[in-house]
Amino acid sequence: MIRMLLNANSDVNCVDHKGCTPLYVCVSSLSTGLYKEDLKYQVPCIKVLFxxxxDMLNLVDWLKWKGPGIPDELLADDEAFFLWYKKNMNSPHTLLNLCRKVIQQRIKGKGxxxxxxxxxxxxxxxxxxxSRTLFFYLPTPSSCDNDA
Structure with a gap:
């Protein structure tokens, strides 16, 4: 489905009325609470969007918060994503992403x-x-699911 939308020139960073991006909707709608099982379905979609x-938003923060990260077997078939993932799992946040997090945290709950x-x-x-919702921003991980 994601590939079809991208082939139709859909904006990979568009937001809905809640600020949810395709990445956010993909990850939150494929969450069942079983971390390793979820990753089997989430990672292929994440790779296509990547x-x-x-905009990978705070995907690394979310992965670290949810569990130990993506297992190597799910990273093996995509060298570009593998390199991005390894670099970002071990690097500090970018200043731009930190600023976005601070601004969104400051306005959280104000409308x-x-x-x-x-x-x-x-x-x-x-x-x-x-305006792109970070994974921590909404009260529950599946708040954007109603729009999916």
Missing amino acids: AAGC NLLEIVSRLPVPIKLRSYL
Whole structure:
């Protein structure tokens, strides 16, 4: 399904009315609570979105929070994703991602993320970046599932 949408030139970083990106919806809708079982379904979708240039948001934070990370056997068939993953699992956060996390945490609970971000005195490109929901932002991991 993801490949079909990408072939139709869908925006890999678009957000819905809650700020949920395709990556967020993919990961949260394929979550059952069984970490290793979930990864069997999530990782192939994550790889497709990664290859299409999606903003990986705080995927590494989420993976570390949920469990020990992606097993090597799920990384073996995609060298570009493997290299990105290994680099990011052992690297500090980028300043841009840290700023996004801080801003989203500060506005959490003060209303609709997209409405608040739209009023910030920042360039449009930055507003788009800030409006993408981080995995921790919504009250439950599946809050965006209703839209999927």
